[in-house]
Amino acid sequence: MTSAPDTANRHPMSKIDDLIEEYEFLEPDDRYRLLIDLGKQLDPMPDALKTDATLVRGCSASVWVYPTQLDDGRLHFLADSNAAITKGIIALVLETVQDQPAETIKNTDIAAVLEPFDLKNQLSSNRTQGIPNMIALIQQTAERLEKA
Numbered sequence: 001m002t003s004a005p006d007t008a009n010r011h012p013m014s015k016i017d018d019l020i021e022e023y024e025f026l027e028p029d030d031r032y033r034l035l036i037d038l039g040k041q042l043d044p045m046p047d048a049l050k051t052d053a054t055l056v057r058g059c060s061a062s063v064w065v066y067p068t069q070l071d072d073g074r075l076h077f078l079a080d081s082n083a084a085i086t087k088g089i090i091a092l093v094l095e096t097v098q099d100q101p102a103e104t105i106k107n108t109d110i111a112a113v114l115e116p117f118d119l120k121n122q123l124s125s126n127r128t129q130g131i132p133n134m135i136a137l138i139q140q141t142a143e144r145l146e147k148a
Contacts, residue, residue, distance in 0.1 A: 093138065
């Protein structure tokens with residue numbers, strides 16, 4: 001008889017690790033579907049938060065990211081995009097740091113965590129050009145909130 005896995009002691013990257021493992025075995029079309037599904041799982045972002053101040057610059061599609069601070073100080077990001085694949089990409093980026101303390105987010109090499117997804121070769125360049133800007137915005141926000 002197998003018991004349920006002990007998720008309480010898994011490190012914070014476990015979901016991203018699971019995604020990497022799944023992604024590696026998928027065909028290109030299925031990889032797109034996985035990204036689109038990830039985007040659909042994002043918490044809804046109220047339209048009122050989709051402002052110029054929350055807009056990520058340098059993305060081919062519109063991407064908005066809004067940080068919230070949980071009672072225990074961890075950061076939770078709301079995000080949305082007007083393009084399904086781009087929404088999936090921001091969901092993937094957030095998966096690396098969601099609900100972590102600001103210090104952890106600031107010190108996480110998000111680009112390195114995302115390397116196994118090989119997004120530059122999987123997606124067109126206009127789909128990936130904004131990823132560094134998404135990462136920079138998230139880490140700058142964490143650094144600012146850590147000091148607050």
